Amino acid sequence: MKKSLLAFAVLAAFAGTTAAQTNVSIYGVADAGITRFDNGATTTTRIDSGIQSGSRIGFRGTEDLGGGLSAIFTLENGFNIDDGTLGQGGRLFGRQAFVGLSSNTVGAIKFGRQYNPIRSAIEGVDPFALGLAGRADNVFNVFGDRTDNTINFTTANFGGFTGQVAYSLGEVAGSNSIGRSFGLSAGYAAGPLSVIVAHHDQNLAAAGVATGDSKATLLGGTFDFGVAKLHAAYARNKGQTAAGVTNIDRDDILLGVSAPVGGNGRILASWIRRSDDIGANRDADQIALGYTHDLSKRTNLYTSYGRTRNESAATLGGASAAGRDPSVFNVGVRHRF
Incomplete structure (x- = not known):
């Protein structure tokens, strides 16, 4: 009995020491609302998850290693709050x-x-x-949001300057290039001004076979006047097939504004234009208006409307066929914990 009590005391002391050195937090987002989507031919009304922010539960931890160095980790599980299923294709930490x-x-x-x-x-x-x-990624290419097998270096903040470099391994046997991607960004933020430039180069692959290459270079920024913030971005996109034939050649541009209203609200608006040089009548425009209202520091209501105008050969915005003009309206609630 005494040995058991001694072992328990030692274990408790060790756990206490570990807790003192390591900081682990649990956080998440629960976001759901009603969406009315018109694809240009038919209309669907549904309950959607993650309309403003993807619903998730996350675990974040740091351990102080001394000398300003820390071990860090993040694990995020995405889920669909409308039906309780896993997001990101059913991955546990997708x-x-x-x-x-x-x-x-x-x-x-x-x-x-x-x-x-x-x-x-x-x-x-x-x-x-x-x-x-x-959302801008209805038009701008974000290359799948996240990449697997990635090494990322993010600099500290040096007087407002920050940078990132990321390399993702394709992990195809016998090749170091098939499926690999490379990205970087450099930004400056001070006072009301924020400016960033970013580039991404993706080697495309299917079933371990090279299918081409896709690249994008972005320049963007914001300027906060207090009464309103201006937003702007421009992206140049190029790509080619494995045979070297150009199959991506377009420019995307965004102009937007966000402004506080009444202390707890914020109005959002943007216009996005795609100019596609691959073929005729492939250009498109997206216009959108939104409003968010804070009920507390963690909970807010939101509503938004967006419409895409496609030229006769364009299919952006989830259009049911080329040349149709889809629209979406949503209203919902987001809680962060």
Whole structure:
């Protein structure tokens, strides 16, 4: 009995020491609402999950290793709150899953499933922050949001300057290039001004066979006047098949505004234009208007409307056929914990 009590005391002391050195937090988002989607031919009304922000539960931890160095990890499970199923194709941690080291003076290096630098850049300049009906990735290419098998280095903040470099391994036997991707970004933020440039290069593959290459370079920024914030972005996209034939050649541009209203509200608006040079009548425009209202620091209501006008050969916005003009309206509630 005495040995058992002694062993329990030692275990408790060890657990207490570990808890003192390691900080682990649980966080998440529960987001759901009603969506009315018109694909240009038929209309569907449904309950959707993650309209403003993807519903998730996450685990984030740090351990102080001394000398300004810390071990870090993040595991995020995405789920569909409308029916309780797993998101991201049923993955257990389909959003982010990485482990790494962080230095206060240098930055952080992380290994695992992570956001692309160009995706993070677009989120930062989009007034809708890649959510609601006006989300910029309806037009801009974010290359799948997150990439597997990624090594990411993010710098510390040096007087407002930050940067990211990411490399994702294709992991195809006998080839270091098939399926691999490379991305980087550099940004500056101080006072009301924020500017960022980002680039992504993706080697496309199917069943372990190279199918081509896709690239995008983005320049974006915001300027906060207090009464309103202006948002702007431009992206140049190029791509080719495995045989070297150009199959992507387009420009995307975003102009937007966000403005506080009445203390707890915010109005969001944007116009996005795609100019496609691959063929005739492939251009498209998206216009969107939204409103969010804070009920507390963690809970808000939202509503938004977006419409895409496609030229006769364009199919953006989930159009049922080329040349049709889809629209979406949603209203819902988001709670962050």
